[in-house]
Amino acid sequence: MPATPRPLTLPAPAKLNRMLHIVGRRQDGYHELQTLFQIIDLCDYLSFNLRQDGVIELTTSMDGVAHDDNLIVRAAKRLQQASGTHLGASISIEKHLPMGGGLGGGSSNAATVLKGLNQLWQLGLSDATLAELGLALGADVPVFVLGKSAWAEGVGEKLTPATLDTPWFVVIHPGISVSTPAIFQDPELTRDSLPITMARALQGGVAEWRNDCEATVKKRYPRIAEALDWLAQHAPSRLTGTGACLFAAFESQEAAQTVAELANQRWQAWVARGLNTSPLQDALGC
Structure with a gap:
């Protein structure tokens, strides 16, 4: 009999929308976006144990999310069904990323499941196939599967790898949740930005970057507006996704750490490094 694979522990990194x-x-209600995804080194960690009985089990409970509704479980079952494997897995998670914070935590968890189980079950599926499977779980899953900072269009699924600067970021979570559907349904949301090319976005740089959701989110959520205004006193601040998290870039870890320590007196804050390649890629040797 072949040896049982050792338990596998892998990172699930966060992203920022620069x-x-x-x-x-679109007619189906979804919005056409242009965004720059940057991977950062703030991560959840998932551990996988092979099961021969075909059972998919998440052994870590997560408040407010039923077991079978969790993206971790849904991703594992989707891969199991698509591949036809009879193997299963017990999965646990060491959670660091805030849920609903705009950092892509759930989507990143799903991507790490797809890539981790692809290896544990020895399926040999390509990243392109895994990204296609992941898209049905969420528009942000493919960027985490492909594991590169990227220019994205469509609903965020049309990806082109991009090389971005890699500053140190202060990331703040103001301690509230944002309803993404409510933001995208708000009649005052800007929906008519002129499309630009990836080259224009990269050439224009930070000075021309913005988040079209930010004004609507600030109006609806005064606590986020307060945190954005506070962080802007130290460096240009921006919302990621529809929030609730926000961020600012700094040239040095020391400068970021100083601001994060001040922010932690009022909110939850982290220092994270910008990356162009996901630590998941590195962990899997991709």
């Missing part, structure tokens, strides 16, 4: 433009609205 910019987010909304350039239109």
Whole structure:
């Protein structure tokens, strides 16, 4: 009999939307976006144990999320069904990323499941296949599967790898949740930004980047507006996704750490490094 694979522990990194433009609205209600995803080194960690009985089990409970509704479980079952494998897995998570914070935690967890189980079950599926499976789980899953900072269009699924600067970030969570559907349904949301090319976005740089959701989120959520205004006193601040998290870039870890320590007196804050390649890629040797 072949040896049982050792338990596998892998990172599920966060992302920031360095910019987010909304350039239109489709007939199905989804919005056409242009965004720059940057991977950062703030991560959840998932551990996988092989099961021979085909059972998919998440052994870590998560408040407010039923077991079978969790993206971790849904991703594992989707891969199991698509591949036809009879193997299963017990999965646990060491959670660091705030739920609903705009950092892509759930989508990143799903991507790490797809890539981790692809290896544990020895399926040999390509990243392109895994990204296609992941898209049905969420528009942000493919960027985490492919594991590169990227220019994204469509609903965020049309990806082109991009090389971004890699500053140190202060990331703040103001301690509230944002309803993404409510933001995208708000009649005052900007939906008519002029489309630009990836080259224009990269050439224009930070000075031209913005988040079209930010004004609407600030109006609806005064605590986020307060945190954005506070962080802007130290460096240009921006919302990631629809929030609730926000961030600012700094040239040195020391400068970021100083601001994060001040922020932690009022909110939850982290220092994270910007990356162009996901630590998940590195962990899997991709």
